[in-house]
Amino acid sequence: MRWGLWGAAAWLIVASMLFTATSAFTQTSVAADSAPALERLEGHGGPIRGINISKDGSLIFTSSFDNSVGVWSGADLSHIRWIEGHAAAVNVAIALDLKHHLTGGDDFKIMLRWPSGETKEVWDGHQGKVMDLAIGVGLVASAGWDGWIGLWPYTSDDPSQSDGDLAGPTPVFLKGHQSGVNAVAFAGEARETLYSASTDGTIREWDAPGQSLRRIVVKHGFGVNKLVLDEAAGWMAYGATDGVVRVLDLTSDEELVAFDDGRRPILAMALSPDRTRLAFGDGEGYITIVSTETWEIERDFRAVRRGPVWALAFLDEERVLSGGLDDFAAVWPIATGAAPKLPEAVSRRFHVDPETVSNGERQFARKCSVCHTLTPDSRRRAGPSLYGLFGRPAGTVDGYPYSNALTGTDIIWSPETLDKLFDIGPDHYTPGSKMPMQRIVNPDDRTDLITYLRAATDPDGDAPSEETAK
Ligand code: HEC
Incomplete structure (x- = not known):
């Protein structure tokens, strides 16, 4: 009904414009006129994996x-600073206490940060990506794709103290999950209980100070991605790869309610500050808001055209990020009548129309553009700019923090070396490289990509190293 009315309203606007407008109108102007403008936090150079609010x-x-x-800033959404230092994607960042922040990433590391964002300590120990962090009493828990839960003793200290060494505390690892741990959450008055959710399909309950498993709470044949608790109300909600959000009674383990919209997987969950609303996001771009008082769906809308909603957080009771x-x-x-729509003009870098672009450009858009620019500026991307790539020795973009795998090689980028890079994969061609393991198996796709890159990395024919490539 809501959408029916909305559709009708939109059509009225379109119709009136058709009859009155003399100049061409675009879909963008319709969207801009009929939906509230979408506020955004802008500046990242890649997808957003996690959002947390202090x-x-x-x-x-x-x-x-x-x-x-x-x-x-939570008050006015203005940008305060960037925190750098991870050598790969960052999955989670949280406020540890009033002074310190913690970040965890695909580089297996947890970093303790000063208020300035600078690194105070590096917490090493996980042998897989760090996916989640939770704060207990004097203890931080981490979820790793090594299947382990890290327990890191922590004493909140005076941040004006000097830096000391970068070793970090000595962790204890709780082992037992059969595969990656996606989420951790503390519970209990003294935060002595720890729940963990894993791709092995289980949620486990641990005695954190005792460093031991208490029980397996649930066991499924599909992975569990997210976990949210409301201890006061006595429930736990979890989202899984089967696309279902299930809510359990914390004392009886009885399933109170399940939301199954068939849109899988569930990738993000958040609880509002007053705990009256639960939000979840799925792999198809939808956000669903549920009342935790009635367990009724309050809103269900598409946040992105397609693709994953990886991160959700409530700014307040009325706004979700x-x-x-x-x-x-x-x-x-x-609460507003209609969810604000992204204007059509906002197209994602890697959302390309298969009808109008070459296969090479499509390969780049889908497989590379998230991490690489083609302009001289590397921007805020995970990888170096590919501008002027051909003829360039590996590992030589000024200011880009390469790994030794690229600075310590004598590879010169050419159609042949690039072909080899994606034929056998960076993990074999440049072992130890920060570029994720990936191969382009089809030789035609590689050729098309390289043809596209030859033109696109040197659009004016004057990129610095093109002479050496000829
Ligand atoms: C998830 C991010 C990511 C994706 C996707 C990615 N790269 Fe990379 N790429 C990197 C990183 C990080 C480096 C730097 C590696 C290092 O320092 O070890 C890199 C390095 C490179 C280099 C070496 C550049 C130099 O200056 O030596 C080339 C060439 C390259 N990538 C091409 C590509 C192409 C082509 C694709 C798409 C098929 C692609 N990359 C996809 C992250 C990515």
């Missing part, structure tokens, strides 16, 4: 595929 609501953390964390494939976080008012 307990007092003053700071918003966006963690991104571009290896950085954005810190924003989302992150996904776009390199901005979007602010969605919950």
Whole structure:
């Protein structure tokens, strides 16, 4: 009904414009006229993997595929600073206490940050990506794709103290999950209980100080991605790869309700500050808002055209922030009649029309553009700019923090070396490289990509190293 009315209203606007407008109108102007403008947190150079808001609501953390964390003001959404230092995508960033922040990433590391964003300590120990962090009493828990849960003793200290060494605390790892751990959450008066959710299909309950498993809470044949608790109300909600959000009674383990919209997987979940609303986001770009008082769906709308909603957080009871494939976080008012739409003019970098672009450009858009620019500026992307690539020795873009795998090689980028890079994969051609493992198996796709890159990395024919390539 809501959508029916909305559709009718939109058509009225379109119709009136058709009859009155003499100049051409575009879909963009329709969207701009009929939907409230979408507020955004802008500046990242890649998809947004996680959003967290400090307990007092003053700071918003966006963690991104571009290896950085954005810190924003909860009061007016203005940008405060970037936190750098991870050598790969950052999955989670949270306020540890009033002074310190913690970040965890695909580089297996957890970093303790000063208020300035600078790194105070590096917490090493995980042998897989760090996917989630939770704060207990004197203890931080981490979820790793090594299947482990890290327990890191922590004493909140005076941040004016000097830096000391960068070793970090000695962790204890709780092992037992059969595969990656996606989420951790503390519970209990003294935060002595720890829940963990894993791709192995289980949620486990641990005695954190005792460092032991208490029980397996649920066991499924599909992975569990997210976990949200409301201890006061006595429930736990979890979202899984089967596209279902299930809510369990914390004492009886009885399933109170399940939301199954068939849109899988569930990738993001958040609870509003007053705990009356639960939001979840799925792999198809939808955000659903549920009342935790009635367990009724209050809103269900598409936040991105397609693709994953990886991150959700409530700014307040009325606004939810989302992150996904776009390199901005979007602010969605919950109560207004219609969800604000992205104007058509905002197209994602890698959303390309298969009818109008070459196969090579499509390959680049889908497989590379999220991490690489083609302009001299590397922007805020995970990888170096590919501008002037051909004829360029590997590892030589000024100011880009390469790994030794690229600075320590004598590869010169050419159609042949690039072909080899994606034929056998960076993990074999440049072992130890930060570029994720990937191959382009079809030789025609590789040729098309290289043909496209030859033109696109040197659009004016004057990129610095093109002579040497000829
Ligand atoms: C998830 C991010 C990511 C994706 C996707 C990605 N790259 Fe990379 N790429 C990197 C990173 C990070 C480096 C730097 C590696 C290092 O320092 O070890 C890199 C390095 C490179 C280099 C070496 C550049 C130099 O200056 O030596 C080339 C060439 C390259 N990438 C091409 C591509 C192409 C072509 C694609 C798409 C098929 C692609 N990359 C996809 C992250 C990515």
